[in-house]
Amino acid sequence: MGLNVVHLVGRAGRDPEVKYFESGKVLCTVTLAVNRPTSKSDEPDWFNLKFWDKTAEVASNYVRKGSLIGIKGSLTIETWVDRNTGVNRSGPVIRVDRLDLLGSKRDADANLVGNYQGGDEF
Structure with missing residues (x-):
């Protein structure tokens, strides 16, 4: 038995x-920066994410640079041939099964920050 959950x-x-x-499939790719809570460095770890189909459509519509998101997926190692050198390459990619949008619309839209003047709560 194996377990591959990220x-x-x-x-x-x-x-x-x-x-x-043409098959009707949709692919969305995003990079994700994750800070290590125990790291003394300000440098985050970077992950390449792939979303497919409905999850890809949600990600393309709602995720923007800087958006806070949570994901659940599985780790894969993709291989390819470098176009410039012809050398075989490989790298980790996370195939996302679940996407959680953790930030609010206000966080995503910088134009709204600081512009709320009070009144009715929403």
């Missing part, structure tokens, strides 16, 4: 990149 909480390092395939 849980991460961090901030999107860039806006999502989305690809639509």
Whole structure:
């Protein structure tokens, strides 16, 4: 029996990149910066994330650079041939099964920060 589950909480390092395939599949890729609570360095760990289909559509619509998100997925090692050198390469990628949007709309939209003047709560 094996277990391959990854849980991460961090901030999107860039806006999502989305690809639509003729088969109807949707792929969304995002990088995720995760700070180590015990690290003395300010440098985060970076992870490459892949979302597919409905989760990809949600990520492409709601995740932006700096968004706080939580993910659950599985670790895969992808291999490819470097276009420039022809050398075989490999790297870890997390295939995301679940996406949690942890920030509020107010966090995502810098134009709203500081502009609320009071009145009715929402």
